[in-house]
Amino acid sequence: MNKLPEKDERTEAVENTSYRWGYTFITYALLLDVAYQAYWHNRPSWDLMGIVIAGSAIASLYQAREEILGRTWLKQIVLVASISAAVAAIVVLAGR
Numbered sequence: 001m002n003k004l005p006e007k008d009e010r011t012e013a014v015e016n017t018s019y020r021w022g023y024t025f026i027t028y029a030l031l032l033d034v035a036y037q038a039y040w041h042n043r044p045s046w047d048l049m050g051i052v053i054a055g056s057a058i059a060s061l062y063q064a065r066e067e068i069l070g071r072t073w074l075k076q077i078v079l080v081a082s083i084s085a086a087v088a089a090i091v092v093l094a095g096r
Contacts, residue, residue, distance in 0.1 A: 023059075027052055 030052050034045040060077075063069050 023055070027055065 030048050034048050035044040035051075037048075044063045060069075064073075
């Protein structure tokens with residue numbers, strides 16, 4: 001009878017990598033679903049977008065609490081938010 005291996009650093013790293021791939025897939029699938037619903041059916045999907053934002057916020061807050069974020073983390077968040085807002089404004093204005 002095969003015995004399952006004990007957890008070590010390698011198995012923990014593989015688990016974390018698999019969770020990251022799964023989380024990334026779910027996030028992009030939800031974002032594509034939001035875009036599809038908005039574009040083809042003219043239905044806003046804020047509930048699904050809220051799931052994406054909440055999931056990202058939970059991960060970021062946990063990392064901040066564990067103090068593993070680098071010095072440029074806040075700058076990157078502000079930059080991404082600014083670019084996202086600019087793209088959103090262009091899309092909204094172009095749609096009028």
